[in-house]
Amino acid sequence: MEKKVYERPHIIKLDAGMPGKFGMRAETPAMTHVFGVAVKKLVEKHGSPLFVISEESIRQSYRKAHKAFSTRYPNVQFAWSYKTNYLSAICNIFHSEGSWAEVVSGFEYNKAIANNVDPKKIIFNGPGKSDDELLTAANNGSLIHIDHLDELYQLIDIAEKATQRPRVAIRVNMDTGIYPQWDRFGFNYENGQAWDAINKIMHSGKLDLMGLHTHIGTFIMTASAYGIAATKLADLAMGLQQKFNHTIKYIDLGGGFASKNTLKGSYLPGSDISPSFDEYAEAISSALLNSSLKPDSLPLLILETGRALVDSAAFLISTVIANKRLSNGKRATIVDAGVNIMFTSFWYQHQISPAQGASQYREDTVLYGPLCMNIDCLRESVNLPILNKGDQVVIHNVGAYNMTQWMQFITLRPNIVLVDSAGEVQLIREAENMDSIQHHEKMPDKLVINHP
Amino acid sequence: MRMNQNIAISETGFLFNPSTGESFTLNPVGLKLISYYKEGLNDDEIISRMQEEYQVEEREISRDLLDFKNVLKHYLLVDNND
Amino acid sequence: MTKPTLNIGVTGLNAIDSPGPGVPVIRALKEATSFNVRIIGLAYESLEPGIYMHNLVDKSYMIPYPTEGTDALLSRLEYIHSCEKLDVIIPNFDAELYSFMKLEKKLLAMDIHMFLPTFEQFEERHKVNLSDFGKKYGIDVPFGKAISDPHDLRDLEDEFDYPVMIKGKWYDAYVAHNIEQARSYFSKITAKWGYPVVVQKFVQGTEYNVIGLGDGKGNMLAAVPMRKQFITDKGKAWAGISIEDKKLIALTEKFISSTKWRGAFELELMKTSDNIYYLMEINPRIPAWVYLAVGVGQNIPEALVHLALGNDVAPLPAYDVGKLFIRYSYDLIVDRSEFENLSVNGEL
Numbered sequence: 001m002e003k004k005v006y007e008r009p010h011i012i013k014l015d016a017g018m019p020g021k022f023g024m025r026a027e028t029p030a031m032t033h034v035f036g037v038a039v040k041k042l043v044e045k046h047g048s049p050l051f052v053i054s055e056e057s058i059r060q061s062y063r064k065a066h067k068a069f070s071t072r073y074p075n076v077q078f079a080w081s082y083k084t085n086y087l088s089a090i091c092n093i094f095h096s097e098g099s100w101a102e103v104v105s106g107f108e109y110n111k112a113i114a115n116n117v118d119p120k121k122i123i124f125n126g127p128g129k130s131d132d133e134l135l136t137a138a139n140n141g142s143l144i145h146i147d148h149l150d151e152l153y154q155l156i157d158i159a160e161k162a163t164q165r166p167r168v169a170i171r172v173n174m175d176t177g178i179y180p181q182w183d184r185f186g187f188n189y190e191n192g193q194a195w196d197a198i199n200k201i202m203h204s205g206k207l208d209l210m211g212l213h214t215h216i217g218t219f220i221m222t223a224s225a226y227g228i229a230a231t232k233l234a235d236l237a238m239g240l241q242q243k244f245n246h247t248i249k250y251i252d253l254g255g256g257f258a259s260k261n262t263l264k265g266s267y268l269p270g271s272d273i274s275p276s277f278d279e280y281a282e283a284i285s286s287a288l289l290n291s292s293l294k295p296d297s298l299p300l301l302i303l304e305t306g307r308a309l310v311d312s313a314a315f316l317i318s319t320v321i322a323n324k325r326l327s328n329g330k331r332a333t334i335v336d337a338g339v340n341i342m343f344t345s346f347w348y349q350h351q352i353s354p355a356q357g358a359s360q361y362r363e364d365t366v367l368y369g370p371l372c373m374n375i376d377c378l379r380e381s382v383n384l385p386i387l388n389k390g391d392q393v394v395i396h397n398v399g400a401y402n403m404t405q406w407m408q409f410i411t412l413r414p415n416i417v418l419v420d421s422a423g424e425v426q427l428i429r430e431a432e433n434m435d436s437i438q439h440h441e442k443m444p445d446k447l448v449i450n451h452p
Numbered sequence: 453m454r455m456n457q458n459i460a461i462s463e464t465g466f467l468f469n470p471s472t473g474e475s476f477t478l479n480p481v482g483l484k485l486i487s488y489y490k491e492g493l494n495d496d497e498i499i500s501r502m503q504e505e506y507q508v509e510e511r512e513i514s515r516d517l518l519d520f521k522n523v524l525k526h527y528l529l530v531d532n533n534d
Numbered sequence: 535m536t537k538p539t540l541n542i543g544v545t546g547l548n549a550i551d552s553p554g555p556g557v558p559v560i561r562a563l564k565e566a567t568s569f570n571v572r573i574i575g576l577a578y579e580s581l582e583p584g585i586y587m588h589n590l591v592d593k594s595y596m597i598p599y600p601t602e603g604t605d606a607l608l609s610r611l612e613y614i615h616s617c618e619k620l621d622v623i624i625p626n627f628d629a630e631l632y633s634f635m636k637l638e639k640k641l642l643a644m645d646i647h648m649f650l651p652t653f654e655q656f657e658e659r660h661k662v663n664l665s666d667f668g669k670k671y672g673i674d675v676p677f678g679k680a681i682s683d684p685h686d687l688r689d690l691e692d693e694f695d696y697p698v699m700i701k702g703k704w705y706d707a708y709v710a711h712n713i714e715q716a717r718s719y720f721s722k723i724t725a726k727w728g729y730p731v732v733v734q735k736f737v738q739g740t741e742y743n744v745i746g747l748g749d750g751k752g753n754m755l756a757a758v759p760m761r762k763q764f765i766t767d768k769g770k771a772w773a774g775i776s777i778e779d780k781k782l783i784a785l786t787e788k789f790i791s792s793t794k795w796r797g798a799f800e801l802e803l804m805k806t807s808d809n810i811y812y813l814m815e816i817n818p819r820i821p822a823w824v825y826l827a828v829g830v831g832q833n834i835p836e837a838l839v840h841l842a843l844g845n846d847v848a849p850l851p852a853y854d855v856g857k858l859f860i861r862y863s864y865d866l867i868v869d870r871s872e873f874e875n876l877s878v879n880g881e882l
Contacts, residue, residue: 006508009482009520011467013527013579014475014877138580179682179730267704267728269603272636325519329526361479386479466874475870477877 008323008386010361028362028383031353031394034315035419039355039392042417047431048319048392049337051416053399055093057313059421062097065309068277072285075300076142079123081255082108084306089418089428094309102304106133109142123252123304124426125213125225127185138166145213145252146170147186152200159206169211169252171196174232176225182217189232195239202244209246211299212236215254219263223275226253227283234291237299239362252302253284259311261348261397270348276307307400314399316342317355320372320391331365333387336397338369338376341413343405344398345378352378355392358385367393371410403429408437425428442444453521454531455489469529476527481506485520489530539570541618542839543611543646546626547575547584547591551863552768555626557583558825560590565828569839575620575650580876584848585618586868593618594878600633607633608640608644611701620646622842624835626819629704631656649750649797649842651818659793659816661701661732668813673785673790675813676804678734679709684720687713690733699734702727707769709736737812739804743771744777744786747797747834747850749841756850758827763858771823771861779856785811798824798838826859 010069032039042050062078069076079102086108087194091101092115101112101275105125112122119140127147129137135158137144143452146152146168159166172194187193201209212233216225233251240246258274266273288301318337326332339345352367362383369376378395387393406413412432417425460468465478467486478486484505488498495517502513524530542563546554556575563571575594585594595614598606613728614620623646625634634641635650642648651659658667661678668675676699679690690698691713700719701707704727710716716733723731740761747756759782763773786801800821802814820835827834830853840847876882 003507004505006502006506006512007479007481008516009485010479011482011520011523011527012477241503265724265728267631268600272633274605323519325522329523359479462874464874464878466878468870468874475873475877 007359007361008388010363010386012361012363027166028351029353030357030385032357033440034317034394036423037419037425039317041392042425043317043319043392043452045425046415046417046427048317049335049341049414050317050340050433051314051398051403052317052417053087053090053314053418053428055418055420056330058090058093058310061309061313062094062099063280064236065277065300065303065305066097068281068284069285069301069303072281072287073299073301077250077300077302079121079252079302079304081304081306082111083404084255084378085310085403086111087403087416087428088115089426100302106130109133109137118168123302125215125304131158134166135162137226138162139164141167143210144168146197146201149187149197149200152197156204156206159204165208166204167208167210168201169209169213169248169250170194170201172212172214172233172236174216174229175213176216176228176232178217178222178225180217182215185215186213189236194236198236199238202240202246202424209240209420211248211250211252211302213252213254213302214255215304218256219258221258221274223279223283225283226280227287229253230284230287231291234288238292247297248299249304250300252289252304255304255306255308257305257308259397259400261311261344261350264349266349274308310399311397312399314397314402315399316395316402318393318395320387320389320393322389323387326366331363332368333365333384334368334370335378335393336370337378337414338371338373338411339378340369340371340376340407340409340411341402342369342378342395342398343402343407344400348397349379349382350398352382352384353394354385354387354398355394358387361386373409408432412436453495453524454492455524456529456531457490459490459529461486461490467529469527472528474527476529482520485517486524493510503521537568537570539572540621540839541572541574543574543576543614543620543623544584544591544626545576545578545597545624545630547577547582547594548579549583550838552770553822553861554582555820555822555824557587557590558622558822558828559626559748559820559835560584561825562828562833563839564590566833566836568836572618574614574620576614576623583866585876585882586866586872587683591751594876594882595775596876600630604636604828608637610684611637611641611646612644615644615646622647622712622839623649624820624838625650628817647842647844649838651796651799655795656818658701658789659818661734661815662703664728664732664734664815667734667816671789673789673813674810676735676737679728680732682729682731685735687716687720687733694733694735697736699732699736701732701734703730703732734814737804737806737814739806739812740817741765742777742782742803742805742811743774743821744782744803745798745824745834746786746790746801747798747837747841748790748793749753749847750794750796752790752791752794753792754849755837755841755847756827756832756854757783758830758832759783759786760823760826773858773860774823774826775858776826776853776855781811785813789813789816797841798834799852813821823859823861826857827853829859830854 034052060287079100082103100121101117102123103109119142122142124137124142125145130176172189173183173186174189187197201207214229216229260271318335321334324332365384367379415431418428418430465483467476544556546556548554549557560573573590575584575591576597597610662680664675665678697709697711700710702723706723708719735877744759759777760774761777762771798820800817804812832850832853837847
């Protein structure tokens, strides 16, 4: 007689209550393939954990977003937000689609230059730019977004040394009804700081005021807030037109569009409630078109959205290390990907799928990473099928911020592969080795330990 | 280890404990282990029976049995500890 | 003429001490004069009493929580539809409405009909947005603010006097008499229902409710005002009486005509000692006391089904004033095997 297939024994107590936040869960279908490639094969070749990014998915998201805006507004430009994911291969997919670069540090600026981005198509944001960085950007004709008055004066000085007039914009913060209001960046709109800064720039006569910029926050679930922001920037642009007869070239509404991830504390899943590109585009375009800006000189609309373009284009494959039982009887599973490479698990409830077929039985599980650190928890509560050591799980929507905010804590970072448009798997970042970290360390001679 | 003898188990894997009023569901392997306990088999007997019936290594079934017993104790479904 | 038999899916079978509207909706549908019904219960929890009321509910299915997303709900409804051929679904929970609204077109393509508010109506009447709503339509509402950070409670002390109402986005409301209570209710609510939490001015007065039905074109098809006679410790009416109040009807008519409300709703109002009605909350669905409306001559669920099917519906006849509803509880005796079947198979 043939032996039956074994599955770990499983018993669940039935608790009946009223509909609550963590009630009965639906089935999570197995995901044996990511972007058309078998998970087992990927792990065999490239190890685990493993980030897998899809070129096709990025291109499709980009085109969808671009279409949403360009069908509503005549003149639209996207700028790839480097901080969201600055793997050069990923940046270049965006650049090949027509994206400019949006950088927030000298490091990112140099990365964009190394990626052969036309310096005139680099937007340089952020509150901390050095003299050298500003001078380089000014000489290159990059677009420098001024964050504070000290930087404005710094630039006026630098203009003396620069080979061409610095091309600048100011970053404006404002009340758009969004909580929290990001008032730490840029000049405030409501209290007149922004208008003051504009006046100082115009009176200095040393800077070319190209545009106006705002970035109202992150993971914004209310598309209408962007309409308010666009209206306020249009209002500043009109003021410039009237007082100085100066027409700005662009309005930059920054990023902050929500991805399909589910924020912790949200009752409904992000896949249901995050606004679509069309909703954001409608709010922004109609605000600009309905403003007093003259139809024949409408400024270029720049968007720096990052998260919403790349989050769903990446999965993280991880392998089960062990199962254990907590003192309260709850099941815990340890996988080989921790918060060191899954920074976003601090604020999202990432969707997690098993990577192999399983029976219909599910158990409520705490999912821990492998770090020897109490906060290393990927999900406090997730309904998973019965997993065994060596099984894989697939973590969804990990393309944004994880590959830039990751931490080198007690271990090394894993491989990242790209499934290209032809379906080929390309290694785009090699797993780190001891040398990646040790290379930069220096050992004082007297501390060297020599065994006789 | 002895199961609480008055526990009612159905073929669908539904378990009812009349002394506490609690209900549980089991998967087929869990159901099988409980029925062996109800028959009075000891752990060694269960482990060898399971290996005859299922595609499972001794190490795996021993580990899972240990965990399963702990859960049964946690849910007060067994009479005594041994 | 033979009456057609419709297969109608109904949620909210939790006829408990803070009851869902499902069971009274089913009673209303069973008494409809224009059609016969086969009722398909849609339940989230295995102990929702309606599941076991076999004289009212013909078959029940478990459905996934809204937190699981619309894809999970859709695939479950597709399965149920393949077994039952649903004609209409009447969702009865606030927290599930968004998901059903999101699926409205897809369900319609499967020939499953609903009659729900639009996204715009659903959002702007939301208690989080009620202050703006009041301004926009010229309806008196208590001053309120949505907050996501407990520290804002301290800042709000300039704008509010205690006591204040602390309300969850979906359910739950508490009266807080000081900052400590406000903070504790804030965390209690966010743990269960997420952010934001609404802080609302406490209005002293007598509570009135109106159940109504709008056709989506601005016409009022039904409206029955009720005064609560007895309230449970959860703030639910245990007894109430139908009343005649021109002001309340006029307010309801204004609400429907200005929002072009689509579907059934409940208005919760507070009448102050100086005779002003404050609109406290708008529930975008049938309330649990809907059977009073049926009992006084307006079968709102029946009319709702006709609207869902695209039939013309004339305003319902005048209702009887001065009739009471008195709720009572009833102990069903259920064999364990029924609970077992539902738990194992997800249907009964």
